[in-house]
Amino acid sequence: MTAALGFAGRNAGRLAVAGLLLTILVFPVISDNRYYQTIIILSLLLAIMASGWNIISGFAGYVSLGQTVFLGIGAYTTAILSLRVFGPDEFGQGGANPFYFIPVSAIVAGLFAAAVGPIIMRTRGHSFVILTIAFLFVMQLIVLNWTDLTYGNRGLSLPLPDWPREWGNLPFYYIFFGILLLSVAMSWWIRRTKFGMGLIAIREDEDKAASVGVNTPIYKVLAYIASAVWIGAAGGVYAYYLSFIDPRTMFDIVYSVFVVLAVLLGGRGTIWGPVIGAFILEPLNQVTNNDFDRWFGEGIWDANVRLIFFGALLMMVILFLPRGIIPSVQDIFRKRRESKMAAEVGARFERKPLTVVERGALEAREAPAGPLLEIRGVEKRFGGVRAVDGVTLAVERGSITALIGPNGSGKTTLFNLIDGTMSSDKGEIWFEGERVDGLAPYRRAHLGIGRTFQITRLFRQMTVLENVVAPLSSFSWRHLGADAVSGPEAERAHELLGFVGMHKFASHRAGALSFGQGKLVELAQILMLDPTLIMLDEPAGGINPTLIAHMEEMIRELNRQGTTFLIVEHNMPLVLGLCDPVCVLARGQTICTGTPDRVQADPAVLDAYLGEDFVLEQKAEVSS
Amino acid sequence: MTQLIQTLVLGLLLGGVYALLASGLTLIFGVMDVINVAQGALIILAAFITWALWNETGLDPLFGVFVTTPLMFLVGLLIYMTTIRWIQGKPPSTSVILTFGLALVIEGVMGMVWTATLHRATPDYFNQSFTIGDIYLRKSQVYGCAIAIGVLVILYVMLKVTWLGRAIRAVSANMSSAKLVGVDPTTVAALTFAIGVATTGAGGSIAAVLYPFLPGSHYAWISRILGIIVLGGMGSLPGAVIGALLLGVAETMTATYISPQWATMVPWAVIMLVLLLRPQGLMGQKLREDVAL
Numbered sequence: 001m002t003a004a005l006g007f008a009g010r011n012a013g014r015l016a017v018a019g020l021l022l023t024i025l026v027f028p029v030i031s032d033n034r035y036y037q038t039i040i041i042l043s044l045l046l047a048i049m050a051s052g053w054n055i056i057s058g059f060a061g062y063v064s065l066g067q068t069v070f071l072g073i074g075a076y077t078t079a080i081l082s083l084r085v086f087g088p089d090e091f092g093q094g095g096a097n098p099f100y101f102i103p104v105s106a107i108v109a110g111l112f113a114a115a116v117g118p119i120i121m122r123t124r125g126h127s128f129v130i131l132t133i134a135f136l137f138v139m140q141l142i143v144l145n146w147t148d149l150t151y152g153n154r155g156l157s158l159p160l161p162d163w164p165r166e167w168g169n170l171p172f173y174y175i176f177f178g179i180l181l182l183s184v185a186m187s188w189w190i191r192r193t194k195f196g197m198g199l200i201a202i203r204e205d206e207d208k209a210a211s212v213g214v215n216t217p218i219y220k221v222l223a224y225i226a227s228a229v230w231i232g233a234a235g236g237v238y239a240y241y242l243s244f245i246d247p248r249t250m251f252d253i254v255y256s257v258f259v260v261l262a263v264l265l266g267g268r269g270t271i272w273g274p275v276i277g278a279f280i281l282e283p284l285n286q287v288t289n290n291d292f293d294r295w296f297g298e299g300i301w302d303a304n305v306r307l308i309f310f311g312a313l314l315m316m317v318i319l320f321l322p323r324g325i326i327p328s329v330q331d332i333f334r335k336r337r338e339s340k341m342a343a344e345v346g347a348r349f350e351r352k353p354l355t356v357v358e359r360g361a362l363e364a365r366e367a368p369a370g371p372l373l374e375i376r377g378v379e380k381r382f383g384g385v386r387a388v389d390g391v392t393l394a395v396e397r398g399s400i401t402a403l404i405g406p407n408g409s410g411k412t413t414l415f416n417l418i419d420g421t422m423s424s425d426k427g428e429i430w431f432e433g434e435r436v437d438g439l440a441p442y443r444r445a446h447l448g449i450g451r452t453f454q455i456t457r458l459f460r461q462m463t464v465l466e467n468v469v470a471p472l473s474s475f476s477w478r479h480l481g482a483d484a485v486s487g488p489e490a491e492r493a494h495e496l497l498g499f500v501g502m503h504k505f506a507s508h509r510a511g512a513l514s515f516g517q518g519k520l521v522e523l524a525q526i527l528m529l530d531p532t533l534i535m536l537d538e539p540a541g542g543i544n545p546t547l548i549a550h551m552e553e554m555i556r557e558l559n560r561q562g563t564t565f566l567i568v569e570h571n572m573p574l575v576l577g578l579c580d581p582v583c584v585l586a587r588g589q590t591i592c593t594g595t596p597d598r599v600q601a602d603p604a605v606l607d608a609y610l611g612e613d614f615v616l617e618q619k620a621e622v623s624s
Numbered sequence: 625m626t627q628l629i630q631t632l633v634l635g636l637l638l639g640g641v642y643a644l645l646a647s648g649l650t651l652i653f654g655v656m657d658v659i660n661v662a663q664g665a666l667i668i669l670a671a672f673i674t675w676a677l678w679n680e681t682g683l684d685p686l687f688g689v690f691v692t693t694p695l696m697f698l699v700g701l702l703i704y705m706t707t708i709r710w711i712q713g714k715p716p717s718t719s720v721i722l723t724f725g726l727a728l729v730i731e732g733v734m735g736m737v738w739t740a741t742l743h744r745a746t747p748d749y750f751n752q753s754f755t756i757g758d759i760y761l762r763k764s765q766v767y768g769c770a771i772a773i774g775v776l777v778i779l780y781v782m783l784k785v786t787w788l789g790r791a792i793r794a795v796s797a798n799m800s801s802a803k804l805v806g807v808d809p810t811t812v813a814a815l816t817f818a819i820g821v822a823t824t825g826a827g828g829s830i831a832a833v834l835y836p837f838l839p840g841s842h843y844a845w846i847s848r849i850l851g852i853i854v855l856g857g858m859g860s861l862p863g864a865v866i867g868a869l870l871l872g873v874a875e876t877m878t879a880t881y882i883s884p885q886w887a888t889m890v891p892w893a894v895i896m897l898v899l900l901l902r903p904q905g906l907m908g909q910k911l912r913e914d915v916a917l
Contacts, residue, residue: 063717065724119900125716126659126858127899130850134892134899137847141889253843257724264721304735304839311728318722319710 012329017272020279024177028170035290037169041241043282044176048234049255050262050274051183056227057260058269059196060220061203062121063129065256066136070228072250073112074105074235076143079156079245084149097162098240099175102233109232110225117224118217124206133253140251155246158239172241176234180275183230188271189481190226194472197462197484199223201470203269204459211419212471213445213529222480258285261314267326276325285310352498370433372397372564373418373533378427378437380413387413389588390427395533400555400565402579404572406609410588411568412454415535418566419451420444432532446474450531454538454568456518460511464502464521467510468493471528489528496524500554516543523554533564540571552578572610576600584609626758631880632873633759639872640769641830643865644776645845646852648823651779654859655796655816658708658719664846665730666821670696670828671745671837672738678745678832685745685833686767689775692825700821704814712813727842734839744836768830775826779819780861792816796859844888848875851891854898857908866906 024040053067078101120131143150150156163171190196198219201209210216239245258281266277288309321328371394380388388410395401403411416422418429420441429437436444458467469485485493497503500520505513513521519539526534539555540548552574555565569575575582576596583593586608592599599605649663673695674688683691703726711718749763783789794802795812803809831837831845852871856863871894879887898905 057717061715063715063721065720123899123903126657126720127903129717129720130659130854130895131899134895137892138889138896141886141892145885254728257721257728260721303740304732307728307732307735309732311725311730311732314725314728315707315722318718318725319707322714322718 016276020275028173034168037173039283039286041169041173041176042286043279044173044180045234045238046259046262046282047275047278048176048180048183048230049259050266050278051180051187052227052229052231053259054227054263054268054270054274055187055190055199056223058263058274059190059199059203060223062124062220062223063260064132064227065129065253065260066132066134067227067231067259068250068252068256069132069136069139070109070113070231071235071238071255072139072143072247073109074232075239075245075250076150076156076235077101077105077108077232078236079158079239080149082158083156098158098237099171102175102236105236106229106233109235110229112232113225113228114221117221121217121220121224136251136253136256140247143251144247150247153246155244156239158243158245160243161240169241172237175237179230179233179237184271184275186226186230190223191271192484193480194482194484195219195222195480197466197470198472198480200269200462201459204461205457207421207441208453208457208459209470210441211421211445211451212525213442213474214470214472215440215442215475217440218475257314258310261310261317264314264317264324265321267324267328270324270326273324273326352495352501352503371395372432373566374428374430375414375418376428376430378414378417378424378429380410380417380422380424386588388417388424391585391588391590393583393590393593395564395566396581398559398562398564399581400559400567400579402575402582403566403568403585404570404575404582404609405585409585409609411585412537414585415451415537415568418444418535419449442472442475445471445529445531448530448532449535450526450529450533451535452519452522452526452537452539454541456515456522458510458513458518458521458525460509462510463507464497464510464513465490465493465506467521468496468524468528471525473529493524493528496527497521499527500524501550516547519543519551520547523551527558531563533566534558535566535568537568538570539567540569540574548574627880630759631876633761634765635873635876636869637761637765637769637872638834638876639869641765641772641827641834642848642852642872643868644772644823645827645831646849646856646864646868647776647779647861648820648827649849650853650856650859650861650864651792651823652817652820653853654861655792656708656712656813657716658712658817659716659723659850660708660817660820661720661723661846662703662726662730663723663821663824663849664842664844665727665734666696666699666824667828667831667845667849668837668839668842669699669730669734670825671832672734672743674829674832675743675745676738678747684747685829686747686771688745688829688832689771689826692829693775693822694825696825696828697818697822700818701814703821704817708817709810709814727846731839731842738839740838740840742836742838743832745832747833750833764833768834771826772830775823776865779823783861788812788815847888847891847895851894853905854895855905857905860905860907863905863907 024044027040028037049067049071052070053064057063078098081101081104082098116135120128120135123131144152146152161171190199198209198214201212201214202216202219206216235250262277262281263274264277265280266275267273285306289306317324373395375391375393378388378391379386391410391414403414405411413422417424417437420436420439420443424437427437428435431444431447431449434447436447439447459470462470466485469489472479494503494506497506500523502517502520502524505517505521510518510521523536523539536555539551543551548571555567555578559565567575567579580595581593582596582599584591584599584602584605591604591608592602594602600610645667649660652658652660670692673692674685677683677688677691678685707722707726708719711722747764749767752763754761754763754766783792791802791807791812792815794805794807795809795816799809802812835841848871852867853864854867855870856865856867871891874894875887875890878890
C-alpha cells in the first residue's frame with residue numbers, strides 16, 4: 001500500500017497527464033455534451049499557445065507578451081487564402097475544408113518568426129518584452145488598416161466546413177488535440193537535445209553560453225520559430241472554428257497575457273506545466289463566464305469582474321507561486337532525495353589523471369608561425385574612461401603568460417575583448433594566424449579560446465555534469481538534434497571532473513557549489529572545448545591555499561600536454577613561480593614584459609603595482 | 625503653411641502634457657528598473673476621478689490636479705507596499721507581467737464603477753480658443769500644457785534640490801553604494817514609486833479634458849508614454865520631455881497629413897525603431913555593465 005502510494009507520489013505528474021490525455025481522447029465518445037466539448041476545444045487551443053510560448057520564454061528565458069501575434073497570422077493566412085485566392089464561390093454551399101490551409105498557416109507563422117526573430121532578439125530583458133508587445137500591436141494595426149486585403153474592422157467570414165453536419169465540432173476537437181500532441185512532442189524532444197540545453201544555458205547566462213561556444217543567435221531564432229509554428233497552425237483551425245475573425249480578437253494582448261498566466265501557473269520551463277496550466281485556466285474562464293450567472297443571478301460575472309479576477313490571479317501567481325505548480329511539487333520530492341546525497345558534500349578532493357585528447361584537425365594542420373595570440377594596439381573606451389588604451393601583447397605557443405597590474409588597469413576588460421564578450425574600439429587581435437576581433441564570441445570559442453571568469457559563472461540551474469557537457473567546440477545543424485548528455489561526451493565530462501577533483505559532485509546543482517568548487521567546475525567546463533589557449537581570470541582568488549596548490553599543479557599538467565595559458569592573478573608567489581613571461585598592465589597600457597626576475601626589478605612596475613618594498617618583503621619571507 | 629504651424633503648435637502643446645504623463649514612468653524605471661505597465665491605467669483612473677469630481681461638485685477639472693495628485697500618491701504607496709516591493713531584484717519580465725495584471729484589475733474596477741463608455745470632462749472653456757493670427761489655440765490645451773509644465777518644474781527642482789531627490793538619484797545610479805552611505809533603498813523606492821504614480825494624478829486630470837476616455841483607453845496611453853521614454857532614453861527625465869515633444873508632433877503630423885488611423889501606430893513604430901537602432905534612446909547613457917558581475 002505504501003509502495004503504491006510512493007509510486008503515485010513520485011509519478012503524480014505523469015499519472016495526471018496520462019489521465020488528462022485519455023479523458024480528452026475518449027470524451028466525445030462517452031458524452032455528447034457540446035458545452036464541455038467547447039471547453040475542451042478552447043483549453044486545447046490555450047495549451048497549444050502555452051506550449052509554444054514555453055519554448056521561447058520558458059526554455060530560452062526570452063519573455064514574450066505578444067505570442068498571439070502568431071495566432072492572428074495563422075488565422076488570417078488561412079482566412080485570406082480560403083476567401084481571396086480560392087474565392088467563396090468556388091466552394092459554393094459545401095464550404096471549404098479548413099485542413100488544406102493548416103500547413104500553410106504554420107509555415108507563414110514560422111517565416112514571420114524567422115524574419116522578425118533575428119531583429120528583435122538582438123535585445124534582451126525589458127527591451128525584448130516591449131518589442132514583442134509592439135510587434136503584436138503593429139501587426140494588429142496593419143491588419144486593421146490594410147482593408148483591401150483584410151476588410152479591416154469588418155472582419156472576415158469563412159465558409160462552413162464541408163464535413164457532414166452531425167460531426168459538429170469534432171474534427172476541430174481532434175485536430176487541436178493532434179496539434180497539441182505534436183507541439184508537446186517537439187518540446188520534449190527539444191528539451192533533451194543539445195539545442196534544448198543550449199537554450200537553458202542562454203536563459204541562465206547568455207554571455208557565458210556564447211563564451212563556451214553556443215551559437216546563441218541561431219539558437220534563439222530557432223527557438224522563436226519553434227514557438228510560432230504550432231500556434232500558426234492552430235490559428236488556421238481557429239479561424240474556421242470561429243467562422244468569423246477580426247483584428248481585435250485575433251491580435252489580442254489580453255489573450256497573450258492569458259497564455260503567460262497559464263504557463264506560470266503550470267510551471268515555466270517544464271514540458272507539461274503549460275498544458276496543465278491551460279486545462280486549469282480555460283475551464284475556470286468558461287465556467288465563471290457561463291455558469292456564475294445561472295448560479296448567482298444575472299450580471300454577476302461580467303467583463304469587468306473577469307478582468308479583475310484574472311488580473312488579480314496573475315498578480316497572485318507572480319507573488320506567491322512564481323515557479324508554478326509542477327516545479328513546486330517536484331521541489332518537495334527533490335529535497336527528500338538530496339538530503340541523502342548531502343553526505344558527499346564535505347568529501348575530500350581526489351584528483352585523477354587526464355588522458356590527452358588528440359586534437360585531430362588542429363594537429364594535422366601545420367601550426368602557423370608566430371605567437372599563438374597577438375594583440376596589436378587594442379583600445380576600449382567606456383564613455384571618457386580608456387579602460388584599455390593601446391595594448392600590444394603576444395602570447396607564445398606553449399607558454400604560461402601572466403597578466404598582472406593594479407585594479408582597474410584593464411586586465412579583465414582585455415580578457416573580454418579577446419574572448420569577444422565585448423568588442424574593441426580600435427586595434428587588432430590575431431589568434432592562430434587568424435584575425436578574430438570581428439568574430440562572435442562563440443566563433444572564438446570554436447577556434448580554441450577558453451576563458452574563466454573572475455567571479456565564477458556557471459549555469460546555476462543545471463547539474464555540474466550538464467555544465468561540463470554544455471560547451472560546444474563547433475557548430476553543426478546535425479549537432480543540434482543530438483542527445484544533450486550523450487555517451488562519449490558524458491565520459492569525457494566525467495573524466496574532466498575527475499581531473500579537477502569534482503567527480504563526486506556530478507549530479508549536484510551548480511548553484512549549490514561553494515566558490516572554490518565553482519572555480520574547479522568552470523575549469524573542467526572550458527576544458528571540454530579542448531582549447532589551445534586557456535585564459536584564467538584570478539584562478540587563485542578567494543580560494544584556500546590547498547586548492548591554490550591543486551590549481552597550480554593542474555595548470556602545469558595541462559601546459560605539459562600542450563595548452564597555452566594567459567593568467568590574470570594577484571597572488572605574486574604563484575605568478576612568479578608559475579608564469580614566464582609576465583606582462584604588466586597599468587592605466588590600460590603594457591608597461592613591461594619579461595621574465596619574472598626582470599619584471600620584479602623594473603622600477604616602473606615597482607612604482608605602478610608591486611610597490612617599493614616588494615623586494616624587501618620577499619627577502620624577509622625567505623629569512624624567516 | 626498655416627496648417628503646418630497649426631499642427632506643430634498642437635503637437636508641442638500635447639507634447640507638454642505627454643511629458644508630464646511619461647515622467648512618472650521614466651522616474652520609476654530609472655530608480656527601480658521596473659516598467660510600470662499599469663501607469664496607463666492609473667492615468668485613466670485619475671481621469672475618471674477628475675470627471676466624477678467635476679460631474680458631482682462642478683469642480684474645474686484642471687483644479688482637480690490638487691485632489692488627484694495626493695490621492696494618486698497614496699495609491700502608488702499602496703501598490704508599492706503590497707506588490708512591487710516583493711518582486712524587486714527579480715528578472716525584468718516579472719515586473720512587466722505583474723503590473724500588467726494590475727492594469728487589468730484597475731481596468732475592471734473602472735468598468736464596474738463608471739461603465740465602459742466614453743467620458744470626457746467638458747468645462748465651459750473646453751470649446752473655446754485663443755486666436756493668434758490664423759492659428760487657433762484651444763484654451764484647454766494651453767491651460768493643460770501650462771499646468772503640466774508647472775508640475776514638471778516642481779518635480780525637477782525637487783529631484784535636484786531636496787535630500788529625497790539626491791537619495792533618489794543616488795539609488796538610481798548605484799543601489800548598493802547608496803546603501804553604504806546610509807540611504808535606505810526600500811524607503812527611497814517606495815517614495816519614488818509613489819511620486820511616479822502621483823504624476824499620473826496631475827496628468828490624468830489634464831487628460832480628462834483633452835481626450836474622451838474609457839477604461840480600455842489605458843492601452844493607448846501606455847503605448848504613448850512607453851514610446852516617449854524609449855525614445856528619450858529610459859530613466860532620463862530630460863529625455864522624457866524631448867521624447868514627449870517629438871512624439872506629440874509626430875502624432876499630430878501623422879494624423880493631419882497621413883490619416884488619424886495610422887496615428888495610433890506612431891508610438892509602436894517609434895518603440896520598434898529606437899530599440900533596434902539606438903537602444904539607449906536619445907538621452908540615455910550607455911554604461912558598462914560588466915563591472916557589476
